[in-house]
Amino acid sequence: MTPTLTQYLVISLLQIVVVMGFVMTLVPLLTFAERKVIGYVQVRLGATRVAGGLWGAQRGRTHQSRTFTGGLNGFMWWLGRWPVISIFRGLPMFIADALKLLTKEDIVPIEADKAVFVLSPALAMVAAFTVFAAIGFAPGALFYFPAKFPYLGGLPFYGFLTDLNVGLLFILGVASVGVYGIVLGAWASNSKYPLLGGLRSAAQIVSYEVPLTLSLLVPVVLTGSLNFNEMSTRMATDIPVNGLVGIGRTLLMFVGFFVYTTCGFAETNRTPFDLAEAENELVAGFHTEYSGMKFSFFFLSEYASMITVSALASAFFLGGHYLLPFGLQPTWNHFFQNSPSAFLAWTCTPSILWFLLKIFFLLFVFLWVRATVPRYRYDQLMDVGWKFLIPYTLVMFVIAALLRYAA
Amino acid sequence: MFKTEEMEINLGPQHPSTHGVLRVKLHLDGETITRCTPMIGYLHRGVEKICENKTFFQGQVWTDRTDYVASVSNNLGWAEGVEKLFGITVPRRAHYIRTMLTELNRITSHLLWLGTHALDIGAMTVFLYAFREREEILSIFEAFCGARLTTTAFRIGGLREDLPPGLEKLVRAFQARFLDCIDEYETLLTENRIWKKRTIGVALLNAEDAIALGVTGPVLRAAGSNYDIRKAFPYASYAEMDFEVATQTAADTYARYLVRLEEMRQAHRIINQCLDGLPEGPVMAKLPKVLKSEVNEVYHAIEAPKGELGYYFVGEKGGQNPYRMHIRAPSFINLQALSKMVVGRLLADVIAAIGTLDVVLGEVDR
Amino acid sequence: MASPRYSLLRTLIPFDIYGGMKLTGKYFGKVLRQANRGLKRTHVVVEYPEVPTTLMPRFRGRLQMIKDEQGEVKCVCCMACEKICPTQVITIEKGKKEGRKTPFPIRYDFEMERCIFCEFCVESCGFDSIILNHQFELATYNREDFSHAMEGGFQNMFDPTPVSHYSVSSED
Ligand code: SF4
Ligand code: SF4
Numbered sequence: 047m048t049p050t051l052t053q054y055l056v057i058s059l060l061q062i063v064v065v066m067g068f069v070m071t072l073v074p075l076l077t078f079a080e081r082k083v084i085g086y087v088q089v090r091l092g093a094t095r096v097a098g099g100l101w102g103a104q105r106g107r108t109h110q111s112r113t114f115t116g117g118l119n120g121f122m123w124w125l126g127r128w129p130v131i132s133i134f135r136g137l138p139m140f141i142a143d144a145l146k147l148l149t150k151e152d153i154v155p156i157e158a159d160k161a162v163f164v165l166s167p168a169l170a171m172v173a174a175f176t177v178f179a180a181i182g183f184a185p186g187a188l189f190y191f192p193a194k195f196p197y198l199g200g201l202p203f204y205g206f207l208t209d210l211n212v213g214l215l216f217i218l219g220v221a222s223v224g225v226y227g228i229v230l231g232a233w234a235s236n237s238k239y240p241l242l243g244g245l246r247s248a249a250q251i252v253s254y255e256v257p258l259t260l261s262l263l264v265p266v267v268l269t270g271s272l273n274f275n276e277m278s279t280r281m282a283t284d285i286p287v288n289g290l291v292g293i294g295r296t297l298l299m300f301v302g303f304f305v306y307t308t309c310g311f312a313e314t315n316r317t318p319f320d321l322a323e324a325e326n327e328l329v330a331g332f333h334t335e336y337s338g339m340k341f342s343f344f345f346l347s348e349y350a351s352m353i354t355v356s357a358l359a360s361a362f363f364l365g366g367h368y369l370l371p372f373g374l375q376p377t378w379n380h381f382f383q384n385s386p387s388a389f390l391a392w393t394c395t396p397s398i399l400w401f402l403l404k405i406f407f408l409l410f411v412f413l414w415v416r417a418t419v420p421r422y423r424y425d426q427l428m429d430v431g432w433k434f435l436i437p438y439t440l441v442m443f444v445i446a447a448l449l450r451y452a453a
Numbered sequence: 454m455f456k457t458e459e460m461e462i463n464l465g466p467q468h469p470s471t472h473g474v475l476r477v478k479l480h481l482d483g484e485t486i487t488r489c490t491p492m493i494g495y496l497h498r499g500v501e502k503i504c505e506n507k508t509f510f511q512g513q514v515w516t517d518r519t520d521y522v523a524s525v526s527n528n529l530g531w532a533e534g535v536e537k538l539f540g541i542t543v544p545r546r547a548h549y550i551r552t553m554l555t556e557l558n559r560i561t562s563h564l565l566w567l568g569t570h571a572l573d574i575g576a577m578t579v580f581l582y583a584f585r586e587r588e589e590i591l592s593i594f595e596a597f598c599g600a601r602l603t604t605t606a607f608r609i610g611g612l613r614e615d616l617p618p619g620l621e622k623l624v625r626a627f628q629a630r631f632l633d634c635i636d637e638y639e640t641l642l643t644e645n646r647i648w649k650k651r652t653i654g655v656a657l658l659n660a661e662d663a664i665a666l667g668v669t670g671p672v673l674r675a676a677g678s679n680y681d682i683r684k685a686f687p688y689a690s691y692a693e694m695d696f697e698v699a700t701q702t703a704a705d706t707y708a709r710y711l712v713r714l715e716e717m718r719q720a721h722r723i724i725n726q727c728l729d730g731l732p733e734g735p736v737m738a739k740l741p742k743v744l745k746s747e748v749n750e751v752y753h754a755i756e757a758p759k760g761e762l763g764y765y766f767v768g769e770k771g772g773q774n775p776y777r778m779h780i781r782a783p784s785f786i787n788l789q790a791l792s793k794m795v796v797g798r799l800l801a802d803v804i805a806a807i808g809t810l811d812v813v814l815g816e817v818d819r
Numbered sequence: 820m821a822s823p824r825y826s827l828l829r830t831l832i833p834f835d836i837y838g839g840m841k842l843t844g845k846y847f848g849k850v851l852r853q854a855n856r857g858l859k860r861t862h863v864v865v866e867y868p869e870v871p872t873t874l875m876p877r878f879r880g881r882l883q884m885i886k887d888e889q890g891e892v893k894c895v896c897c898m899a900c901e902k903i904c905p906t907q908v909i910t911i912e913k914g915k916k917e918g919r920k921t922p923f924p925i926r927y928d929f930e931m932e933r934c935i936f937c938e939f940c941v942e943s944c945g946f947d948s949i950i951l952n953h954q955f956e957l958a959t960y961n962r963e964d965f966s967h968a969m970e971g972g973f974q975n976m977f978d979p980t981p982v983s984h985y986s987v988s989s990e991d
């Protein structure tokens with residue numbers, strides 16, 4: 047049943063709301079997760095309360111009587127008694143964070159280039175969020191509207207916005223616009239520390255785009271597709287893991303995954319490559335002069351691009367909508383496709399669940415790495431990019447081509 | 454048509470990694486440093502002048518506030534300097550306890566250095582792990598003298614009170630797990646490729662330059678010299694202790710990191726010896742009611758965590774105050790090496806160099 | 820230090836970073852399981868102010884005067900504490916009180932804002948008439964709140980300082 051144009055538009059709008067809503071809630075949640083994960087790694091608790099309480103902030107209570115400020119904090123204190131639930135103490139923090147950023151004074155330095163200064167956070171944000179248009183979160187339709195549903199009855203509702211057959215190209219193209227936001231913002235601030243940060247960032251992103259793309263070419267060459275859904279389907283069905291070629295493919299994907307993640311860290315300005323905003327060297331790097339909403343735009347775009355990088359990694363290396371990564375799924379399917387257990391048979395089918403789980407795991411790895419490793423120096427970063435990663439990825443690319451030829 | 458010019462940039466006095474109110478004026482060519490001038494004095498309180506107007510007894514509280522992360526060491530320098538001026542002999546038990554606390558203090562100072570230095574280079578977690586152990590030692594100080602940071606731990610002639618009951622247990626509990634903790638920091642840093650890249654060959658200062666500039670402490674020992682006042686001119690009860698002076702020859706940031714880690718291990722050894730061999734007896738010498746000095750001058754140096762900490766006293770006839778008092782502050786003198794270390798290198802190396810010198814601005818400015 | 824034979828392998832495969840990740844991952848797992856207020860916990864957080872902190876018996880807090888069993892002020896105005904105090908924050912005025920043989924401090928002012936909690940005063944007092952109590956939550960919004968005096972004054976020397984989040988004087 048093909049939808050009419052208006053039906054199609056309505057459904058598209060709904061899809062946009064759902065996907066963007068998902069991303070927009072994931073990003074603040076990610077900031078909360080960052081507090082918690084890094085806190086736990088560092089043997090402390092992270093956020094457990096909100097300053098003053100969101101309601102019922104009380105006056106004049108003393109420390110000696112050991113009471114709490116606000117009912118919300120009292121509730122969170124009570125949560126702290128239970129083993130697992132206590133992890134979610136401090137969850138209102140992400141609302142408080144957003145409120146704080148929204149209500150802060152928005153300062154534009156007198157000497158700044160006003161138009162560019164205002165424009166560049168928007169540029170970064172738009173680039174980071176447009177990318178989600180091409181990411182296929184779900185395989186096929188998420189659900190069908192029930193037949194009785196007014197106007198839209200019987201139509202499918204997809205878990206993605208578009209199913210571009212050049213999805214990867216689109217994503218890489220749009221995401222690389224984001225660096226203009228950083229560079230222009232840094233330049234427009236007319237200040238020294240942002241300038242240094244912006245220059246670092248420009249050089250870094252330009253040089254890491256190359257190995258990033260090259261490493262993504264490995265699965266592309268192996269499967270012959272640029273499309274999210276097709277990629278994971280082919281990986282799950284086309285590539286049999288038997289013989290030397292199959293094993294070679296799996297190994298190559300495995301190594302490629304790590305190389306890709308490394309480049310992804312650099313692309314998103316995360317530790318160990320967070321030179322552009324290295325707070326111990328450049329105060330806050332390119333966004334030193336930004337405050338309030340404009341700052342939060344940069345902030346959100348960084349986290350959004352983390353989600354993009356994780357989504358790409360899980361689609362292209364970790365098997366996308368299927369359970370097993372690195373092209374191991376066909377073997378699994380071979381054994382369990384017709385198994386009597388309904389659960390095992392289900393693990394052979396594509397599902398949005400696997401995709402999201404992989405994204406969450408990778409996001410966790412982002413935070414985990416941030417808590418563990420030091421930061422590279424500017425020239426060393428360039429060394430790693432040009433002298434290590436690019437040769438590495440080129441070799442991988444050649445091997446991938448040979449494997450493709452052999453198959 | 455186009456011209457390039459050097460950029461002048463102020464690192465500090467409000468900057469996340471200048472460890473206080475240090476201001477470093479840098480001239481940058483791209484990101485390369487062409488000139489570096491440390492500017493100090495933002496925390497100047499005139500401690501030396503104040504101490505000249507306080508009695509020998511009172512003056513000790515100001516030494517807490519020079520190098521505020523190693524206040525026990527400073528107290529020891531002050532107390533021993535004054536004892537030397539008056540020729541007071543301190544009981545052996547007091548010496549042992551002083552040695553133990555000073556070594557614990559060396560560990561806290563090095564832990565703070567390790568944490569902040571690693572944080573400057575971007576490894577966040579070591580900071581919190583180091584503070585976890587530092588916290589424990591600070592509780593030991595609190596149990597001994599009632600304060601965690603501004604300790605005023607010793608008195609002229611010995612100690613105010615003997616060890617409180619239960620303190621030995623606290624120290625032993627700390628000792629039992631501390632070596633494992635050092636291994637944890639090493640797991641995160643020593644072999645880490647990024648840490649090695651950021652520290653090996655960075656901020657070089659060879660032994661001749663170091664000696665010419667008067668640099669002492671771990672920075673000098675990492676350049677191959679084994680000058681350690683604990684061995685060279687033993688004070689307190691270091692003559693009775695069995696320990697080694699940690700040295701390295703590479704003279705770079707990584708070597709200083711290894712030296713300080715080894716010093717923590719040696720401090721651990723010394724503390725164990727102090728606990729095991731703690732003699733019985735009084736902890737306070739017999740003193741006259743009022744200390745009145747003769748015309749006399751004394752320089753007493755100890756090996757503070759940051760280098761040679763010297764106290765210079767001049768007494769006048771019948772004076773209750775020092776006529777002149779001067780502190781040879783290791784941070785102040787080590788800071789001179791900064792420009793030598795960083796010229797021609799990158800901006801990020803300045804941060805590593807400030808960290809590796811381990812300056813405390815309270816002591817630089819006094 | 821491993822042998823140089825594997826150095827290429829070690830460059831290509833980041834074992835060193837793996838070791839660090841293992842350690843931090845271990846702590847993450849441990850704290851995740853014990854993030855509640857259980858008896859067994861890995862984290863080192865004290866959830867102050869809800870959980871009171873434990874202080875060592877020798878903790879040096881605010882200067883406080885004490886009275887003997889008869890409710891009589893123990894201080895006999897020997898002025899030792901005033902003299903020893905490095906920051907000169909104690910001011911004593913000697914006086915007489917009926918039915919008391921020893922001198923009585925008619926004025927004993929203590930300006931806490933400049934006190935450095937060194938305990939020299941307590942050490943010098945031969946009559947055990949002052950102590951440093953275990954109070955450390957001493958911040959207020961008003962400078963006057965730091966001035967302590969004998970009974971009848973704004974803050975008195977005999978009781979612990981009342982602790983407040985907001986200024987005492989702006990309390991309605
Ligand atoms: S504690 Fe020290 S500064 Fe405070 S009143 Fe007593 S002697 Fe003076
Ligand atoms: S030293 Fe003791 S007795 Fe003497 S004036 Fe001070 S508080 Fe009173």
